[in-house]
Amino acid sequence: MNDVFKQTIVRGCTMAGIEIPGDVIKKYEKYYQLLCQKNSEFNLTSITDPAEAAEKHFIDSILLYQDISRDKSISTTISMVDIGSGAGFPGLPLKIYQPDIIITLIDAVGKKVNFMQQVIKELDIDNARAIHIRAEELSVTGREKYDVAVSRAVAELRVLVEYALPLVKVGGLFIAAKGPNVQDELSSAERAIKILGGKIIGTRHIALPLSHEGRSIITIEKVNNTPDKYPRRAGIPKKRPL
Numbered sequence: 001m002n003d004v005f006k007q008t009i010v011r012g013c014t015m016a017g018i019e020i021p022g023d024v025i026k027k028y029e030k031y032y033q034l035l036c037q038k039n040s041e042f043n044l045t046s047i048t049d050p051a052e053a054a055e056k057h058f059i060d061s062i063l064l065y066q067d068i069s070r071d072k073s074i075s076t077t078i079s080m081v082d083i084g085s086g087a088g089f090p091g092l093p094l095k096i097y098q099p100d101i102i103i104t105l106i107d108a109v110g111k112k113v114n115f116m117q118q119v120i121k122e123l124d125i126d127n128a129r130a131i132h133i134r135a136e137e138l139s140v141t142g143r144e145k146y147d148v149a150v151s152r153a154v155a156e157l158r159v160l161v162e163y164a165l166p167l168v169k170v171g172g173l174f175i176a177a178k179g180p181n182v183q184d185e186l187s188s189a190e191r192a193i194k195i196l197g198g199k200i201i202g203t204r205h206i207a208l209p210l211s212h213e214g215r216s217i218i219t220i221e222k223v224n225n226t227p228d229k230y231p232r233r234a235g236i237p238k239k240r241p242l
């Protein structure tokens with residue numbers, strides 16, 4: 001096992017005030033090992049250095065937990081979808097950290113979904129599935145079904161909300177993990193958020209605990225049902241953002 005990876009998880013979580021159980025760290029180590037193995041076959045991530053991966057993939061993911069659980073007690077089961085999860089971030093580290101989450105991970109690229117399925121199987125993770133589907137298509141079976149949607153590094157916010165908000169229950173949350181500067185994105189997404197039944201309830205600006213890179217975590221509450229005509233068909237949200 002990679003000591004630098006483990007030490008960085010422990011040190012970073014301590015600095016961030018996150019209590020991280022030993023069995024969770026062990027699973028992250030195994031996950032990181034699988035990530036490095038698969039990454040030599042095809043490109044899953046450009047971040048493979050152990051300290052960087054520990055902070056920028058794993059800690060970065062679990063920093064969202066505070067936003068997800070803000071209205072729920074820790075023991076309440078949360079159904080969550082991660083849109084454009086890629087190699088599993090942020091959904092899988094969150095699920096490993098809080099096993100009560102029931103997670104659906106989706107991605108448009110089959111090879112990435114195969115990798116997530118491998119991690120789920122090899123780490124023996126319950127209540128987790130990875131599906132090869134586009135977000136626009138999941139709303140056929142997954143419409144207004146999830147308590148929480150999360151997404152990191154997938155699209156600009158006005159596009160992302162058309163992927164995410166149709167999947168979230170009224171009263172649920174969409175949490176977008178973004179870089180430090182989000183003011184322009186927030187302004188240009190205002191109209192789309194309103195049309196789709198959302199309301200921005202907060203943007204939390206934070207720094208990663210070790211590199212001090214900035215992040216913004218945008219939380220949108222689903223306050224009204226999304227009109228049936230959204231999402232538009234695959235590709236249209238990105239081509240013609242609301």
Ligand SMILES: C[S@@+](CC[C@H](N)C(=O)[O-])C[C@H]1O[C@@H](n2cnc3c(N)ncnc32)[C@H](O)[C@@H]1O
Binds near residue numbers: 087107109154
């Ligand atoms: C830059 S990667 C980010 C992956 C991961 N969320 C992370 O932060 O490491 C963007 C991912 O979003 C996926 N994606 C983009 N548009 C999508 C859509 N409409 N539905 C599902 N997946 C999508 C891509 O296939 C890609 O794997």
